[in-house]
Amino acid sequence: MTATTAQEIDSAIAALRLGEIEWSRTPLRGRRELLEQIHTATAECAREWVETAAAIKGLDADSPLLGEEWVSGPYSLLTGAAALAESLAALEGGGSPVDGYRMREAPGNRTAVDVFPASGFDRLLLNGFSAQVWSKPGVDAATVRARAGLGQRTPERTDGIAVVLGAGNIFSIAPLDVLYQLYADNRVVVLKLNPITDPLLPVFEKIFAPAIARGFVRIVTGGADIGTALVHHPDVESVHMTGSALTHDAIVFGAGADGARRKAARKPLLDKPITSELGGVSPSIVVPGRWSRADLRFQAEHLATQRLHNNGYNCVAAQVAVISGDWPQKQQFLDELRAAMNRAPARTAYYPGSAQRVAAARAEYPEAQKLGAHGERTLVTGLAPIKSEPALHTEYFAPVLGVIEIPGAAAEFLAEAVRVCNDEFEGTLGANIIAHPRTMKSLGADFDTAVATLRYGTVAINAWTGLGYLTARASWGAFPGHSIHDVQSGIGVVHNALLIADPERTVVRGPFRPSPRSVLRGEFTLSPKPPWFVTNRTGATTLRRLTDFARNPRVSALPGIFASALRG
Known part of the structure; x- marks a missing residue:
């Protein structure tokens, strides 16, 4: 696979400059339809995605650990694109994305939005699990509702070109980050893949083909030199990265002793906003x-x-x-x-x-x-x-x-x-x-x-x-x-x-025990051992079926998912 050249970077940025104009003219309906197209393409590429991921990670075709690649790969992008499309539909109709979601008081004068379960299917498939998004202190429910929508509240006001530096560990991170830049921040995007994920380039190009064709997205490969050239390109307005704090500091301040001196002096090399999802302990x-x-x-x-x-x-x-x-x-x-x-x-x-x-x-x-x-x-x-x-x-x-x-x-x-x-x-x-x-x-x-x-x-x-x-x-x-x-x-x-x-923050809750022990001990939740447990014997089958369900939610698929989950 040939790495991107400086000339190709300039060509990608030039295409995105034109694409930004097109993005600013794309109404909410068109943006929602783009998400639906990405959803369809993800479903079509799901098996190829998982097989490529398995080859990268050295997983056998019959390994139960393949479930990790189904759920943290195509499943995550399918559910992310579908949920974003629902938010745009709410905005199209003159409402707020949080309409219909219960909001309640949380400790510390915060507002909690119940974001999961979001449907009857959610209640069946992950019974006993829930998630809330908490506001910062002092933000009431009316404010949460009024501000939800971010860049899609004013879609015509685009915010330039963003560089996304993709991760090499969980393979849905990079495409989900692209969607967030497009929709939350209203920016067109150039994605630089982590070299570990370069074999997934054909998959991602198929998934984002509708956005690539219209100049909203470009995907490039290469090493640190390509990443450096992108983040410092004069036509790039912002950067998002996933990785470590050390990598972040090398991007912002430079590497080695010179970078350490710049950090100590609080004099960054990078002169544009950067957001990041990093690790820690x-x-x-x-x-x-x-x-x-x-x-x-x-x-x-x-x-x-x-x-x-x-x-x-x-x-x-x-x-x-x-x-x-x-x-x-x-x-x-x-x-x-x-x-x-x-x-x-x-x-x-x-x-x-x-x-x-x-x-x-x-x-x-x-x-x-x-x-x-x-x-x-x-x-x-x-x-x-x-x-x-x-x-x-x-x-x-x-x-x-x-x-x-x-x-x-x-x-x-x-x-x-x-x-x-x-x-x-x-x-x-x-x-x-x-x-x-x-x-x-x-x-x-x-x-x-x-x-x-x-x-x-x-x-x-x-x-x-x-x-x-x-x-x-x-x-x-x-x-x-x-x-x-x-x-x-x-x-x-x-x-x-x-x-x-x-x-x-997000607050997630789950059952202390799996079913049937949970029911027998008074928790009254129906989820068996979670399929993402590394000790789950049927994780690959269950999560593959769950991914297929995310492609096309339907009652007829539930018995197969439940049967596999109970054998885990």
């Missing part, structure tokens, strides 16, 4: 309680999934579990966690630098345990809850999981765990809380306070924050307030298909 807080043996096993698999999904190559992968040192079941839980990490299927370390990052973690923590069939996974216990602890400020982006112990029973433990996560961890992208329903009930307002106090862009309760990524109408990004000088997990949000202005 994501925590999972395990609140002590009285759990059954089945609860211990299930939640250990849950935590293992939070770390080992995509082999740990996720910006929001849980890197450190925070547990109570006084929990009587602590050792049982850790034993189940080791067993779950051992049971998870072996996989290829496809992401560049993975082996070196694992080796660095083991050199830092020589007492770490090697887990997995080939000792490819690492568990580090006994971490200190202080900022100087390397595992709290180094994003390993690999199958490395640490454990911190904090003293106390549920109430005092949770309050201190939240403080530690806020003050000592690097990054603010996502935090998980695992807690028994009985414990949450006993904590009452203290539990709600803990959720509101966590400074993270997505907070998941008895669910993984990755579900927030998969929920099209949820916002996705760091907790607001970062700047280019201390970027942490990034600036701005993506996804957010209701086009809610300046959301603060």
